[in-house]
Amino acid sequence: MLKIAELRFNSRGVYVEGIITEVGKPREVNLRAGGKARVAEAILTDETGSIKLNLWNEDTRRVKKGDRVRIENGYVTVFKGEKRLNVGRYGKLSVNE
Numbered sequence: 001m002l003k004i005a006e007l008r009f010n011s012r013g014v015y016v017e018g019i020i021t022e023v024g025k026p027r028e029v030n031l032r033a034g035g036k037a038r039v040a041e042a043i044l045t046d047e048t049g050s051i052k053l054n055l056w057n058e059d060t061r062r063v064k065k066g067d068r069v070r071i072e073n074g075y076v077t078v079f080k081g082e083k084r085l086n087v088g089r090y091g092k093l094s095v096n097e
Contacts, residue, residue: 005048017070018046026060052084070094
């Protein structure tokens with residue numbers, strides 16, 4: 001299990017947990033492959049720092065401020081100069097209130 005401060009750009013197979021301190025409003029986006037998806041941005045925080053967490057589709061409804069979440073097999077990207085944590089197709093997001 002990593003701490004948020006240990007996450008680096010291009011990290012793969014990331015296991016991290018923390019508290020959701022903020023959740024943005026979901027919006028609908030057009031996908032490159034066609035179709036649409038719902039996406040929202042949340043802030044995941046632990047004792048070492050915080051990172052933006054991208055939430056997709058059903059995860060936008062599952063997560064709320066104050067939830068303790070665990071990301072398994074996530075990955076880190078950089079978007080607009082900021083590190084972002086992603087669950088991805090092969091990852092898992094668990095919510096423990």
